[in-house]
Amino acid sequence: MPKLWDETIEAHRRTVHDAVLDAAATLVAERGPLAVTMSQIAAAAGIGRATLYKYFPDVQAVLVAWHDREVAGHLHRLAAARDEAEDPGQRLEAVLYAYGLIHHDRARRHRHVPAEPGILVPGDEHVARTQRHIGDLLRDLLTDASQAGQVRDDIAPGELADYCRYSLQAAADLPSEDAVRRLVTLILAGLRPEPRA
Amino acid sequence: MPKLWDETIEAHRRTVHDAVLDAAATLVAERGPLAVTMSQIAAAAGIGRATLYKYFPDVQAVLVAWHDREVAGHLHRLAAARDEAEDPGQRLEAVLYAYGLIHHDRARRHRHVPAEPGILVPGDEHVARTQRHIGDLLRDLLTDASQAGQVRDDIAPGELADYCRYSLQAAADLPSEDAVRRLVTLILAGLRPEPRA
Numbered sequence: 255m256p257k258l259w260d261e262t263i264e265a266h267r268r269t270v271h272d273a274v275l276d277a278a279a280t281l282v283a284e285r286g287p288l289a290v291t292m293s294q295i296a297a298a299a300g301i302g303r304a305t306l307y308k309y310f311p312d313v314q315a316v317l318v319a320w321h322d323r324e325v326a327g328h329l330h331r332l333a334a335a336r337d338e339a340e341d342p343g344q345r346l347e348a349v350l351y352a353y354g355l356i357h358h359d360r361a362r363r364h365r366h367v368p369a370e371p372g373i374l375v376p377g378d379e380h381v382a383r384t385q386r387h388i389g390d391l392l393r394d395l396l397t398d399a400s401q402a403g404q405v406r407d408d409i410a411p412g413e414l415a416d417y418c419r420y421s422l423q424a425a426a427d428l429p430s431e432d433a434v435r436r437l438v439t440l441i442l443a444g445l446r447p448e449p450r451a
Numbered sequence: 452m453p454k455l456w457d458e459t460i461e462a463h464r465r466t467v468h469d470a471v472l473d474a475a476a477t478l479v480a481e482r483g484p485l486a487v488t489m490s491q492i493a494a495a496a497g498i499g500r501a502t503l504y505k506y507f508p509d510v511q512a513v514l515v516a517w518h519d520r521e522v523a524g525h526l527h528r529l530a531a532a533r534d535e536a537e538d539p540g541q542r543l544e545a546v547l548y549a550y551g552l553i554h555h556d557r558a559r560r561h562r563h564v565p566a567e568p569g570i571l572v573p574g575d576e577h578v579a580r581t582q583r584h585i586g587d588l589l590r591d592l593l594t595d596a597s598q599a600g601q602v603r604d605d606i607a608p609g610e611l612a613d614y615c616r617y618s619l620q621a622a623a624d625l626p627s628e629d630a631v632r633r634l635v636t637l638i639l640a641g642l643r644p645e646p647r648a
Contacts, residue, residue: 287485288511314485409633416625417637421618428613436606440614444641 273299274309275320283363287317318380325384328356332391343404346395350418350441353388354425354434361426389415396445406447414445470496471506472517480560484514515577522581525553529588540601543592547615547638550585551622551631558623586612593642603644611642 277298281290290313296306310316335352339345392415399405405414421441425434474495478487487510493503507513532549536542589612596602602611618638622631 286511288514314483317485409637413625413630413633414637416621417618417634420621421614421638423620424613424617428610433610436610437614440606440611440641441618442641443643443645444637444639446640448640 270299270301270305271309271319272323274301274306274316275323278313278316279320279363282317287313322384324360325387328353329387329391331356332388336391336395342395342399342402346399346405346445347438347442349392349395350422350438351435353392353418354422354438355431357423357425358428358431358434389419392418399445403447405445408448417441417444467496467498467502468506468516469520471498471503471513472520475510475513476517476560479514484510519581521557522584525550526584526588528553529585533588533592539592539596539599543596543602543642544635544639546589546592547619547635548632550589550615551619551635552628554620554622555625555628555631586616589615596642600644602642605645614638614641 274295278290278295281294281298292306292310292313293303295313295316296303299306310319332349332352335348336345339348389412393411396405396411396414396418400407400411400414418441421444422437424437428434428437471492475487475492478491478495489503489507489510490500492510492513493500496503507516529546529549532545533542536545586609590608593602593608593611593615597604597608597611615638618641619634622634625631625634
């Protein structure tokens, strides 16, 4: 039964992989990314140091993999929020609120993992590309809402997406989901079409 | 002449200190904060490794000192921008634009040092306090502008300050000073008082 065996191996690898990412995220939250070592990650994940090195060459690589897993989860949540509404303005608002809640929750779980961990890995094209996916999702929503007259058209959708992406990170510091809702109100007020002179 | 001698020693210490911070910032920009070692910093600053350890115990401490020096410079620039105008709304706009330019410039010089390096040093009260100074400056301006009827009063000035502080970080990704100006336009539109129903 080589196929079943392969599946067992693969499931085991996936379990170890996920345990390593969870352990690293917890350690980084406690100590900051500069203070975490491969030995600590192995110990916290319950595996040997040599085994860890079969999965990842260094701490940066672990954090990049953790980041990938997080972003994939975020994109899934944001696409679900987007698809709950039909109206472009409502889709935009739903996605902004969902992304604000992601930052709000993340800050409570992983306080010291940067919102955009690409900053820890200069020049990594893979990380840069992954981070762009969320910006692209926002830009497409803003383009639709702008064409529907619900968002200003005097500033390019890409710049509006940058504004949304960064301002939503403020949700990490906010005390409640109501405050996240107020933040979305502010952002939407910024995006509103200017009254014609 | 013990006094003069003391001054010479102090000037020398200051020169070494500044050279270490410059070297560390350059290395972090090239390699990311996780990949920088004390040996590399010493070599880049042109001093011995043992000398470096007389100044700083580890890389985190170097980055915290670098952060302090940066924030002090930023506060100086923002206070100068604030004091060029009298009107609360103009003061706010001048400070937002100045802070946007700081992020825009910083991104070109130090791409991989986080805008808020406190993230690298969990639980460091000193870093957290330093970062709060800029938020406090923004909050005071927003309070004045709100009292003058130039900024919305339905959301607390502290939350408005968070919104400004984070959204201005988008300036790091923007291509030009004109784009920074457009970002400030967006932020101010978000802050405008809501029309009374």
